[in-house]
Amino acid sequence: MSTEKRVTFGSKLGVVLATVGCAVGLGNIWRFPYMTGINGGAAFLLIYFICILFLGLPVMLTEFFIGRKSRRNAAGVFKVMAPGTKWSIIGYNGVFAAFFILGFYAVVSGWTLEYIFQALSGSLNGKSAEEFQQDFTLFSGSIIRPILWTFLFIGMTHIIIVSGVKKGIERASKIMMPVLFLILIILCVRSVTLPNAHLGLDFLFKPDFSKINSSVILSAMGQAFFSLSIGMGCLITYSSYFVKDTNLQKTALQVTFLDTLVAILAGIMIFPAVFSFGIEPTAGPELVFITLPNVFNQLPLGNIWSLIFFILLGVAALTSTISLHEVATAYMHEEYKMIRSRAALIVSLGILILGIFSSLSMGILKEYTIFGLTFFEFLDYITAKVMLPLGGMLICIYVGFRVDRKILKAELTNEGTVPFYFFNTYVFFMKYIAPIAIGLIFLNELGLIQKIQELVA
Numbered sequence: 001m002s003t004e005k006r007v008t009f010g011s012k013l014g015v016v017l018a019t020v021g022c023a024v025g026l027g028n029i030w031r032f033p034y035m036t037g038i039n040g041g042a043a044f045l046l047i048y049f050i051c052i053l054f055l056g057l058p059v060m061l062t063e064f065f066i067g068r069k070s071r072r073n074a075a076g077v078f079k080v081m082a083p084g085t086k087w088s089i090i091g092y093n094g095v096f097a098a099f100f101i102l103g104f105y106a107v108v109s110g111w112t113l114e115y116i117f118q119a120l121s122g123s124l125n126g127k128s129a130e131e132f133q134q135d136f137t138l139f140s141g142s143i144i145r146p147i148l149w150t151f152l153f154i155g156m157t158h159i160i161i162v163s164g165v166k167k168g169i170e171r172a173s174k175i176m177m178p179v180l181f182l183i184l185i186i187l188c189v190r191s192v193t194l195p196n197a198h199l200g201l202d203f204l205f206k207p208d209f210s211k212i213n214s215s216v217i218l219s220a221m222g223q224a225f226f227s228l229s230i231g232m233g234c235l236i237t238y239s240s241y242f243v244k245d246t247n248l249q250k251t252a253l254q255v256t257f258l259d260t261l262v263a264i265l266a267g268i269m270i271f272p273a274v275f276s277f278g279i280e281p282t283a284g285p286e287l288v289f290i291t292l293p294n295v296f297n298q299l300p301l302g303n304i305w306s307l308i309f310f311i312l313l314g315v316a317a318l319t320s321t322i323s324l325h326e327v328a329t330a331y332m333h334e335e336y337k338m339i340r341s342r343a344a345l346i347v348s349l350g351i352l353i354l355g356i357f358s359s360l361s362m363g364i365l366k367e368y369t370i371f372g373l374t375f376f377e378f379l380d381y382i383t384a385k386v387m388l389p390l391g392g393m394l395i396c397i398y399v400g401f402r403v404d405r406k407i408l409k410a411e412l413t414n415e416g417t418v419p420f421y422f423f424n425t426y427v428f429f430m431k432y433i434a435p436i437a438i439g440l441i442f443l444n445e446l447g448l449i450q451k452i453q454e455l456v457a
């Protein structure tokens with residue numbers, strides 16, 4: 001095993017920043033607001049919080065345990081921990097999920113480049129809300145441009161992966177993450193001081209419980225998994241690069257907290273503006289791309305704000321695309337003894353092909369649907385709502401029922417040097433609550449629970 005050739009993070013700060021970089025991305029600033037928008041607002045947010053706390057945190061910690069303990073890629077770890085068994089299926093699920101997620105994530109990342117370009121050329125200036133909407137639809141539905149941007153974004157990801165993550169990503173994260181945070185706060189202030197801002201805040205924070213149904217619950221769970229980057233071995237891969245004395249519990253709490261905070265700030269930044277400009281909160285994937293340029297136009301030097309914001313969004317996306325790419329690259333590099341650059345090239349080409357189809361499915365291929373979803377929507381659905389929760393469930397079942405508790409505790413307490421006050425609670429949640437809850441949510445979405453109720457009645 002060529003462990004010495006793999007990237008390692010340089011310091012504890014690097015560990016946290018890289019993992020936050022992985023978790024914070026389009027999921028927080030693009031997907032979270034639009035999911036909240038189409039799922040009815042505050043009620044969705046509430047269930048999202050519950051999923052983060054009771055499913056997300058335990059799964060994250062469990063992934064950290066697996067990764068740092070075995071120090072291999074997402075599928076390789078199971079060959080170390082459970083040789084000769086089928087558990088490595090968790091890892092294969094993850095490798096496929098990496099391709100599928102990148103297949104649409106890289107396209108949206110490409111959109112940020114278009115908006116950077118537009119901000120630079122001054123063409124975002126002086127447009128009305130309707131114009132932003134129309135222009136977005138025209139752009140995302142066109143053939144060549146979005147694919148070129150997707151290609152460029154995959155190229156950037158590729159270069160960083162090939163040249164090693166340590167210097168590039170650690171350094172970029174150290175500067176960019178705090179700046180992103182600051183910009184978010186300034187934009188939140190601008191947004192909540194727009195006329196009718198309170199309507200947006202009500203939408204985000206005042207739950208209407210009648211909005212909750214099985215699909216809202218599944219969406220909230222999917223969003224929690226997607227945003228925390230859990231369920232597909234991304235955090236297994238990253239934690240295999242953690243320095244040995246990393247406090248895993250603290251890191252899980254910090255990453256979860258910051259990730260959730262960024263999502264909430266994104267919500268506060270977007271919903272007041274949505275209501276203030278009369279945009280539909282249910283607009284879908286274009287929500288952020290039509291709302292934010294409107295807010296920026298309300299600021300002096302609007303173009304500069306757009307520029308800074310979309311650069312930061314692009315960087316946040318980049319630190320996430322790298323983490324996804326790394327899952328597949330590390331797997332091929334280590335399991336097939338392929339040189340890293342060749343493994344990376346295969347991954348990049350695979351994503352590019354998926355990316356082309358998902359980009360085209362916003363336009364000319366719109367009519368070609370799978371279960372009623374466009375290819376873009378299908379990739380999103382199958383990963384966030386199926387593969388990630390399923391992966392998370394299997395990870396919990398594996399560690400809960402197959403791993404000796406002493407080994408688990410030793411790893412999570414750094415051989416007893418850091419306390420773990422809620423160890424038994426954690427084990428209970430990881431072993432029973434998370435798998436059962438995820439299972440029930442699946443059954444519920446499939447309509448099976450309703451059928452059983454009808455049968456009993």
Ligand code: TRP
Nearest residue numbers: 023025026027028227229234320
């Ligand atoms: N969590 C990232 C975001 O919010 C996306 C991401 C990176 C991801 N790695 C992942 C999602 C692994 C699922 C699994 O943008």
